[in-house]
Amino acid sequence: MIARGGPWTPERRLLTVGLLGLVTAAAFEGMAVPTVLPELVRELGGLDLYGWAFSAFWLTNIIGITLAGSDADRRGPGRALAIGVFLFAAGMVVAGVATGMPLVIAGRAIQGFGSGAIGSVVYAAIARAYDPSARPRMIALVSSAWVVPGLVGPALAGVVTDTIGWRWVFLGIVPPVIAMGAAVFPQLARLEPVTRTARPVRGDTRRALDAVQLAAGSTLVIAALTIGASPLAIALGVGGAWLGLVALRHLLPSGSLRVAPGRPSVVVALFAVAFAFFGTEAFVPLTVVEVRGGSVTLGGLSLSAAAVAWGAGSWLQARAAAAGIRRRLVVAGAVLIGLGIGITSLVLLPGSPVWVAALGWGVAGLGMGLAYSMLALLILETSPAGEEGASSAAIQLMFTLGTAFGAGAGGAVVGLADAGALDLVAALAIVNGIMAVVALAGVAVAARVPSGPAPQAAAVAGQPTGVLEHS
Numbered sequence: 001m002i003a004r005g006g007p008w009t010p011e012r013r014l015l016t017v018g019l020l021g022l023v024t025a026a027a028f029e030g031m032a033v034p035t036v037l038p039e040l041v042r043e044l045g046g047l048d049l050y051g052w053a054f055s056a057f058w059l060t061n062i063i064g065i066t067l068a069g070s071d072a073d074r075r076g077p078g079r080a081l082a083i084g085v086f087l088f089a090a091g092m093v094v095a096g097v098a099t100g101m102p103l104v105i106a107g108r109a110i111q112g113f114g115s116g117a118i119g120s121v122v123y124a125a126i127a128r129a130y131d132p133s134a135r136p137r138m139i140a141l142v143s144s145a146w147v148v149p150g151l152v153g154p155a156l157a158g159v160v161t162d163t164i165g166w167r168w169v170f171l172g173i174v175p176p177v178i179a180m181g182a183a184v185f186p187q188l189a190r191l192e193p194v195t196r197t198a199r200p201v202r203g204d205t206r207r208a209l210d211a212v213q214l215a216a217g218s219t220l221v222i223a224a225l226t227i228g229a230s231p232l233a234i235a236l237g238v239g240g241a242w243l244g245l246v247a248l249r250h251l252l253p254s255g256s257l258r259v260a261p262g263r264p265s266v267v268v269a270l271f272a273v274a275f276a277f278f279g280t281e282a283f284v285p286l287t288v289v290e291v292r293g294g295s296v297t298l299g300g301l302s303l304s305a306a307a308v309a310w311g312a313g314s315w316l317q318a319r320a321a322a323a324g325i326r327r328r329l330v331v332a333g334a335v336l337i338g339l340g341i342g343i344t345s346l347v348l349l350p351g352s353p354v355w356v357a358a359l360g361w362g363v364a365g366l367g368m369g370l371a372y373s374m375l376a377l378l379i380l381e382t383s384p385a386g387e388e389g390a391s392s393a394a395i396q397l398m399f400t401l402g403t404a405f406g407a408g409a410g411g412a413v414v415g416l417a418d419a420g421a422l423d424l425v426a427a428l429a430i431v432n433g434i435m436a437v438v439a440l441a442g443v444a445v446a447a448r449v450p451s452g453p454a455p456q457a458a459a460v461a462g463q464p465t466g467v468l469e470h471s
Contacts, residue, residue: 016141022181031150032160053104056109060116062211068118069393069394069396072124079189081117084118129187135380140311213247226411252394263382269330273367306362313368327447335367413427
């Protein structure tokens with residue numbers, strides 16, 4: 001049942017607080033865990049498995065996103081949330097008590113399932129439980145929930161590690177996650193399944209297999225990027241791309257792979273901006289510290305500037321949503337991401353001040369706040385009735401894939417510098433150039449997204465609108 005009014009009406013206040021609490025806890029985890037992993041490896045060993053602490057999380061995240069989105073449509077979002085919170089908390093506990101790196105990786109894999117499920121449920125809840133006029137503000141609130149963790153998360157994780165140990169970075173997040181889940185569950189449990197406008201051709205089992213296939217294909221492609229040019233890399237890349245594209249055909253709105261105008265272009269634009277933004281951000285601190293000799297704190301300031309600007313962009317989106325200029329805001333956001341990459345690249349020049357990195361990355365963060373928030377709103381607005389969970393899964397899926405492949409592609413280029421094939425400055429310049437081109441491609445795709453809210457009954461007019469219409 002949708003409550004009229006804003007997110008802070010008495011009927012929705014507790015739900016709003018709970019959803020924001022879950023996102024904030026997940027954001028702290030995302031900022032804190034990479035901070036403590038070096039100390040974890042020093043104590044437990046397993047440096048050769050370091051990368052798997054990230055890969056295991058993102059690969060199971062894909063599966064969790066897909067299954068939770070489908071389950072939220074079929075059975076309501078309550079069960080998917082409960083499972084997601086349980087797995088997220090369980091994964092944190094397993095990693096927190098681990099006695100070796102393999103157990104840490106197992107915990108991260110469990111946690112990835114839960115994190116993906118929570119992400120899908122959050123946006124499904126926004127679509128199902130809030131009045132359409134309140135959704136832009138809720139999306140802005142969700143984006144803003146990353147600002148404080150982005151500013152203080154790494155420092156707080158460092159203090160906890162230095163005082164009581166890295167294990168409490170994992171274990172300390174468990175109680176708030178459970179508390180917020182308990183606050184949200186009763187309200188989401190009242191949101192029963194709704195009638196779909198399109199008959200689901202692919203059941204949960206088929207969609208689960210699609211998700212596993214996508215995760216496997218993504219792993220092969222990223223592996224191909226990291227092992228350099230060789231016949232094996234080509235084979236892995238081609239095979240992984242085929243597996244992934246076949247799976248995506250069933251998991252995304254019809255026409256997404258050919259970038260059809262409207263709803264399909266929304267998810268493609270989301271992939272492009274995530275690829276460009278995170279493919280650059282992963283190497284901004286490296287540029288500041290290794291190329292220009294700045295401090296780790298100075299490198300982190302660039303990321304903090306982006307986090308604050310992202311929140312500001314989200315709120316600008318919320319205020320402008322009523323003006324019906326959705327396409328323009330997405331285009332403007334993609335342009336700002338490209339401009340921010342260009343400004344940030346100036347720090348590679350010896351004569352430029354190091355603070356240029358923070359300025360440029362703040363511009364890119366503003367663009368990401370505008371583009372991502374508006375694209376999330378558009379995919380929810382164009383969701384047929386009964387497919388809000390699948391639409392939420394599409395948001396999370398393309399964001400995750402864009403992030404993973406952007407960082408993977410950039411890492412492959414920087415790896416050439418590590419191998420001595422390129423100078424580090426040249427490698428970083430190439431990375432920034434690639435990401436700028438992808439941002440420009442995002443501008444082109446953004447020009448094909450809907451210009452305003454679309455009626456959810458679009459399927460009546462014979463247009464394919466849902467992720468459940470594939471054969």
